[in-house]
Amino acid sequence: MDKVKVGIIGTGGISHCHMGGYKAMPERVDVVAVCDIDEEKVKAYAEQYNVPRWYTDYNEMMAKEELDCVSVCTWNSAHKGATIAALRGGANVLCEKPMAMNAEEAEEMRAVAKETGKLLQIGFVRRFGRDAELISKYCADGVMGDVYYAKATYLRKDGCPGGWFGDKAYSGGGPLIDLGVHVIDLSRYLAGNPKPVSAFGVTYNHIGCNRASGSETAWDGPQQKDGYEYTVEDFASAIVRFDNGFSLNVEASFNLNIDQDRGTVELFGTKAGVDTNNCDLYTTVAGKYVKIVPDGENNFDFEAFQREVASFVNASVGNEPCRATAEDGTWLMKILDAIYESARTGKSVDIAPIKEI
Numbered sequence: 498m499d500k501v502k503v504g505i506i507g508t509g510g511i512s513h514c515h516m517g518g519y520k521a522m523p524e525r526v527d528v529v530a531v532c533d534i535d536e537e538k539v540k541a542y543a544e545q546y547n548v549p550r551w552y553t554d555y556n557e558m559m560a561k562e563e564l565d566c567v568s569v570c571t572w573n574s575a576h577k578g579a580t581i582a583a584l585r586g587g588a589n590v591l592c593e594k595p596m597a598m599n600a601e602e603a604e605e606m607r608a609v610a611k612e613t614g615k616l617l618q619i620g621f622v623r624r625f626g627r628d629a630e631l632i633s634k635y636c637a638d639g640v641m642g643d644v645y646y647a648k649a650t651y652l653r654k655d656g657c658p659g660g661w662f663g664d665k666a667y668s669g670g671g672p673l674i675d676l677g678v679h680v681i682d683l684s685r686y687l688a689g690n691p692k693p694v695s696a697f698g699v700t701y702n703h704i705g706c707n708r709a710s711g712s713e714t715a716w717d718g719p720q721q722k723d724g725y726e727y728t729v730e731d732f733a734s735a736i737v738r739f740d741n742g743f744s745l746n747v748e749a750s751f752n753l754n755i756d757q758d759r760g761t762v763e764l765f766g767t768k769a770g771v772d773t774n775n776c777d778l779y780t781t782v783a784g785k786y787v788k789i790v791p792d793g794e795n796n797f798d799f800e801a802f803q804r805e806v807a808s809f810v811n812a813s814v815g816n817e818p819c820r821a822t823a824e825d826g827t828w829l830m831k832i833l834d835a836i837y838e839s840a841r842t843g844k845s846v847d848i849a850p851i852k853e854i
């Protein structure tokens with residue numbers, strides 16, 4: 498069988514995880530072209546990974562190459578353009594999270610995927626973590642009962658990445674769209690992908706981006722440089738309600754006055770509760786509250802990126818169903834839009850269904 502020919506658009510930080518995933522399947526995949534608007538960077542990247550061709554324009558790459566699969570790893574404002582160019586150029590696409598700047602862009606991307614008949618997978622890597630895989634089994638086995646509430650936190654005390662992440666024109670928003678998206682999607686996935694119906698949220702920007710603690714987890718400031726402006730929130734919190742009665746409380750920060758970073762999804766069901774931190778279960782046995790600790794390491798692991806990329810390649814050739822669809826990505830953008838709108842207006846915001854296409 499011919500190898501799957503892959504291209505990568507955007508050769509920054511996260512693209513190395515995608516490349517690692519493709520390089521882990523050398524018998525099935527060839528990365529033949531890479532693209533970045535930064536010529537020096539893309540040249541060095543192509544050399545580092547022995548990729549035969551590099552480009553600074555994704556339209557040119559799609560015109561000259563015959564790619565089966567493309568990873569879109571640009572900053573958020575370029576996701577839509579790069580994804581649509583890759584889909585129209587005949588490739589299946591794995592687009593990093595967040596899918597787009599907003600739901601309107603996401604709908605456009607989804608429509609092009611439908612029209613071209615190509616796969617559009619969204620980079621919800623948390624769906625491929627060891628924690629997600631085990632908790633999904635708990636849910637499938639009925640251990641959890643009916644899941645009715647989740648508390649999702651992704652809090653950094655001094656973790657503003659700055660640069661384009663802090664500039665709304667490139668990112669679309671702050672920790673909510675960057676970090677919150679991971680745990681909102683994971684909560685929704687573990688709860689069986691219910692449809693969101695409304696959101697009530699708040700956002701703040703009191704600390705901003707220029708705090709450094711010198712700790713291991715800090716992105717030492719000042720971060721807002723190279724012409725980017727800090728125009729996003731530093732903290733967001735929201736309640737999201739879903740059509741099956743499930744609800745979700747999410748909190749995300751770049752900078753917050755807390756003791757340490759926290760990143761977890763706690764899921765509460767009628768029979769048990771669990772959190773993604775090692776997947777300990779809290780339940781009732783013989784009328785008594787008990788905590789059950791599963792064997793081994795069950796936290797999120799970075800090999801999830803390899804599983805995500807392998808699953809994308811398999812889905813692109815029809816060997817398995819896509820586990821993070823363009824519909825899922827669009828629902829997430831609808832939730833994020835509603836939270837930002839609610840924070841702006843002070844009112845609960847209804848979430849309309851995604852378009853029938």
Ligand SMILES: NC(=O)c1ccc[n+]([C@@H]2O[C@H](COP(=O)([O-])OP(=O)(O)OC[C@H]3O[C@@H](n4cnc5c(N)ncnc54)[C@H](O)[C@@H]3O)[C@@H](O)[C@H]2O)c1
Pocket residue numbers: 506507508509510511512532533534535538553555570571572573575579593594595620622675
């Ligand atoms: N899944 C995860 O856990 C995870 C982690 C980090 C980042 N991300 C996502 O990955 C994406 C990239 O983040 P990053 O940390 O790698 O950022 P980065 O700044 O390191 O890299 C982004 C790259 O995209 C390039 N780029 C921008 N516009 C382009 C265009 N039109 N054509 C070609 N290249 C273009 C930039 O030059 C840059 O090299 C973001 O959407 C981010 O949210 C996901």
